[in-house]
Amino acid sequence: MPRRPPAAARDLRLTATARARHGLQAALFSVRGDLMTSDLPTVRRVARELGVDAGDLYALGCIHEIQHALIAAHERSAPRPVLSRALASLAAGPPGRAATERVLERYLARFPSPAVAAGRRSPSDDLRGRTGGRSNRTLTLEELLLTALANANPAAAPLQALFDDRPLARDPAYRRVVERLPGLLPATPGGPGTMPDPDAPEPESRDEIAAGLD
Structure with a gap:
């Protein structure tokens, strides 16, 4: 019986600028399979440099990895992987195949995967590869979605310098x-198919990031 490839490691993607500014060589948070790991001393240091509570940063990392777990559950239960379907739908348009590829490449340039961050691959080369038996295009699309969710979360605003996607958002594609x-992913309360309500009242404090864990 063929051995299943090891699960791809999933980490909280930070901008290349933030990684350089805070001297980050490895992920603050990472999940492989069902195991989440974190570099707590570095989390505390980065939080101190940002002037935020380390608990807020840790809570955000936990929420991010829970969202990865929800997507993984959908991937296992669906007849066809949901992210592959979403990618095919985006390629069919709008925005279309070429524009979607450009979006993914630009995302990887700003939010590098470990291979891109280490200089082993260019964004375009990375997209053509596979990790843990999965297409890197679908892995990148998953990270892009979760980055967008983090940027849309008002409670995460004090941490946005780590994952600011506004330069990418200038591109209509x-x-x-x-x-x-x-709309292309199954809607789960608080899950990956759920975008924050723009009309919802803003949280009163940064501590409400942790409410996403309840």
């Missing part, structure tokens, strides 16, 4: 991908 993705 990026905005179109972000707009379409929730």
Whole structure:
């Protein structure tokens, strides 16, 4: 019986600028299979440099990895992987295959995967590869969605310097991908198919990030 490839490691993607500014060589949070790991001393240091509570940053990392777990559950239960279907739908348009590929490449340039961050691959080369038996295009699309969710979360605003996607959002194709993705994924309360309500009242404090864990 053929051995299943090891699960791809999933980590909280940070901008290349934030990684350089805070001297980050490895992920703050990472999940492989059902195991989440975190570099707590570095989490505390980065939080101190940002002037935020380390608990807020840790809570955000936990929420991010829970969202990965929800997507993984959908991937296992669906007849065809949901992210592959979403990618095919985006390629069919709008925004179309070429625009979607450009969006993914630009995302990887700003939010590098471990291979891109280490200089082993260019964004375009990375997209053509596979990790843990999965297409890197679908892995990147998953990270893009969760990055967009973090940026849309008002409670995460004090931490946005780590995952600011506003330069990417100047591209109409990026905005179109972000707009379409929730409708292409199963909606789960608080899950990956659920975008924050823009009309919801803003949280009163940063501590409400942790409410996403309830």
